Amino acid sequence: MNRAPRVGVFGLLGSGNLGNDGSLQALLGYLRAEHPDAVVDALCGGPEAVTARFGIPATRLHWNRGEYRTASRAGAMTTKGLGKLVDAFRTAAWVRRHDVVIVPGMGVLEATLPLRPWGFPYALFLLCASGRLLGTRVALVSVGAAGIRNRPTRALVRWSARLAAYRSYRDAQSRDAMRQMGVDTTRDKVYPDLAFALPTPEAQKKPDSPGPVCVGVMDFHGSNDDRARADEIHRRYLDGTIRFVRTLVEEGRPVRLLTGDDCDAAVVDAIRDAVDSPLVTAAEPTSLADLMTEMAAADSVVAVRYHNLICAVRTGTPVLALCYAAKSDALMDRMGLGAYCHPAREVDADRLLEQFRTLEKRAPELRQTLAGRNALADRQLQAQFAELTAVLFPEETR
Structure with missing residues (x-):
């Protein structure tokens, strides 16, 4: 009998952004329904919050706890530089322990909000490069992408996408953006955002008078x-x-x-x-x-x-x-x-x-x-999950 698959999830999860955590919730719903034996843990921005809410072990994304604070003093700048080196080894060690690592949704291939290249883009590159070197499949699932002008950020994002074993996008514009940045998207597909897989509350009857x-x-x-x-x-x-x-x-x-x-x-x-x-x-x-x-x-x-x-x-x-x-x-x-x-x-x-x-x-x-x-979105996401099973868990489909 094959052992249970070891699945890692990666991203700025548990850091206060409800959309990112919603994407994780949707992915975990799929894994628990279709791959209940999978052993799941996370490398993420807020490990304590992820463990408390979702019940999975989690590791801090960056060794340096001040990663996203501006460093002006020499000591802080040295710590940041050292953190980049330490994170390369930490990420590789974490990736090595998994069969599959999934980046669930989120705008990980865009810079539509203020973003420094040596923050999350560098972390994503370390993940995808480690996966390619160590034979761990890295999947970017229903992610967002956009054209990026900053050269270091664009290079890191482009190489992250190229090194990933699987890519799908949450809209056609994202796929087009990656193609324009030099990524071969011939086999990449477009599916709805993972949040469309979350359960929805029952519709409420509206009063006749204007409501909130x-x-x-x-x-x-x-x-x-x-x-x-x-x-x-x-x-x-x-x-x-x-x-x-x-x-x-x-x-x-x-x-x-x-x-x-x-x-x-x-x-x-x-x-x-x-x-x-x-x-x-x-x-x-x-x-x-x-x-x-x-x-x-x-x-x-x-x-x-x-x-x-x-x-x-x-x-x-x-x-x-x-x-x-x-x-x-x-x-x-x-x-x-x-x-x-x-x-x-x-x-x-x-x-x-x-x-x-x-x-x-x-x-x-x-x-x-x-x-x-x-x-329609429901049907498309079911197709996405079936494709994920076939690509990422081929041993279970034999």
């Missing part, structure tokens, strides 16, 4: 390429969102503010302080399930974060997207909501309100559209 609006916020400062304008972009996004929320409150609409990462709390506080109304409340979600529960009870959603958008469409709730990257536009188009996108970098409250009112007028029609698109 969920507004998903983000501590948004632009992308890697926007560093010079980061403060300006943040101020424009925040001012536009405050004006939008204030108008809804003046019309008597309850507004529920939602986050998607620990860092978003400051934006919630700024909006509540500026609007100063009991109609504005804030949720404290700890998972995508919490977000979906909030959104299922809402009439409509306006959101920035990618996985906030996924939670809205999965519950069948009409959503207007403040888009900061092509992945958001692609998701909205796939779900039949392409007309309801607004640029997060240049929020125009008047235009946003106009789009919102149109969205609500067409709500019954859009709910029907979302039901059909969700059913």
Whole structure:
């Protein structure tokens, strides 16, 4: 009898980002259903949180606990440099213990938010290079990708993708981006984001009178390429969102503010302080399930974060997207909501309100559209999981 497969999961998991942890939850659901004997552990950003929530052993991704803090003193810079060397050996030793390592979803091949090449891109490269050298299959599953201008980051991402044994993407734009960066994507496929595999709450009956609006916020400062304008972009996004929320409150609409990462709390506080109304409340979600529960009870959603958008469409709730990257536009188009996108970098409250009112007028029609698109996504993800079994666990399919 073959021994149980040893499966590792890798990424910025357990670090406060609900979307990343939702992708892990979906992957673990697949493994427990289809490969219940698999021995699973993680190399991740927040090992204590991953173990506490998901019940799997976990190891810290970086030896240096100050990896993502800016180093200005000589001692801190030396520690960071030493950490890069130590991480190369730590990653290889961890990879060696596994038959398969899976990177579940996430935008691991993009730099649509501020990113340093020697942080996560370097860690991903170490993973994929170790897998190739040691004979461990590394799979990038339903990941996001985007064109990258920074040369060191682009090189690390390109080589990570080339060295992986399996790649699939969460949208066609991601696959196109990797092809344009020099990766042969001929055999790579596109499937929905893994979060589409998560269970959804039952639809709630809507009252006849206007109900609550969920507004998903983000501590948004632009992308890697926007560093010079980061403060300006943040101020424009925040001012536009405050004006939008204030108008809804003046019309008597309850507004529920939602986050998607620990860092978003400051934006919630700024909006509540500026609007100063009991109609504005804030949720404290700890998972995508919490977000979906909030959104299922809402009439409509306006959101920035990618996985906030996924939670809205999965519950069948009409959503207007403040888009900061092509992945958001692609998701909205796939779900039949392409007309309801607004640029997060240049929020125009008047235009946003106009789009919102149109969205609500067409709500019954859009709910029907979302039901059909969700059913298709379910079928596509089942095909993705069947392919994973065939590629990553061939011994079990004989």
